[in-house]
Amino acid sequence: MPTPSRTTNDQVIAAASEILESNGAAGLTMQAVAVRVGVRAPSLYKRFRDRDALLAEVIAATIDSLGDRLVAAEPDLARLAATYRDFAHERPEAFRLMFTASAPYESLLAAAEPLIRSASALVGEERALDAARLFTAWATGFLQMELSGAFRLGGDVDRAFDYGLERLVAGLRA
Structure with a gap:
């Protein structure tokens, strides 16, 4: 060759x-x-060094790419959510791996910053990290279930995502 x-x-x-x-x-x-x-x-x-080292680089590149998209979507939390969801659908395998122990801290921190800034605008600086974690946990859980085909009871999944986001943002504003 x-x-x-x-x-x-x-x-x-x-x-x-x-x-x-x-x-x-x-x-x-x-x-x-x-x-x-x-x-x-x-x-x-x-x-x-080995396959795991290459996979760690793929995960870092994935997180960096997501972070770039989130920066472009901020400060609107709904746009951030849509961007996050679109990314998960475009790169489902990499998305699943972003939350493993091999994900580099620096990349995760940089990708989280747009969400933390947006959360700060809603809840104040003191609770911004808590709000960003709540959003991330909800959105990631929803997307993991969606990607795995776990929503089998019928209904409109897009509508459910929008509803969840509306309720989450309303709760954060309260």
Whole structure:
């Protein structure tokens, strides 16, 4: 197999992200990534210690991408929620992995800042982190259930999401 003149870490991470979304975490192997970027698998180990290190980079890139989108959506909490939900639907496999122990603290902190600022506008600076955690726990739980197909009782899931968000924001404002 001919080796490309250059393969960047960003290209490897992007390829790994694509494989993660199409084949799930189990399908993300160093061999699959190597084939996708046109190199031999051993050459990836010069850049990433092992599969877990590569997966950690994919998770960091995922969180950074979400953070960029959230910055563009702030300060409106409804826009933040819609952005968060859209991201989860676009990248469900990576979304599921964002809340694991291998998610880098710095990326999580940066991604949380738009939500914390928006929450601060609703509840004040003193309770902003609490409000942001409440929002994140509700939205993430809702989305995890939605992505796994757990809402099987009928009804309009979009309407339920909107209703939950309205009630959450009303509660925060009270």
